[in-house]
Amino acid sequence: MKKRTAITDLKAMKQRGEKIVMITAYEYSSARLAEEAGIPLILVGDSLGNVVLGYDSTIPVTMDEMVHHVKPVVRATERTHVVADMPFGSFQGGPEDALRNAARLLKEGGAQSVKLEGGKHVADTVRRLTQAG
Incomplete structure (x- = not known):
């Protein structure tokens, strides 16, 4: 198994002045294509609420829906760093609420980072998440 792009790799790329490419994927096939193309970040x-689930906005997107869509993206990739969006309501309750929900995206979903x-x-909240790792 190959090593995933890490935060330290991204910092080094930035210091070297490299352009860092990130795309959005919501499912296995798109993530697989991104992996094969060498995209370092997904x-x-x-926005899967609009694009995949047909919601009028991103507001209705739940943590369960995010975890569900993060999993196949992670399974499709070996090297790509997967970032999971924290949906509305998942972090506005404060740092502890955010930490609990971020942990779900990392542990259940398999993401390497959250946004x-x-x-x-x-x-x-960001400071607390960063301190937690």
Whole structure:
């Protein structure tokens, strides 16, 4: 089994001035193609609510739906770093809520990283997630 792209690899790529490519995938086939093309990063975005599930927005996307879609993307890849989006409501309850939900995406889904959106108001949450590893 090959080594997945790690955060340290991404930092080194940035320091060398390399362009870092990231695409979105929601299922096995797209993720497999990205892996074969050598894409270092895949985002499993909560936009799957619109694109795959037919919701009018990303708001209805649940943690269960995110975990469900992260799993096949991880199974399709060996080297690609998989980033899982934290859907609305999964981190707004504070750092402990965010940590519990991030752990699901990492443990159950198999993602290597999580992504959440926000500004200064989520800084403490990001700090807590970073400290937890």
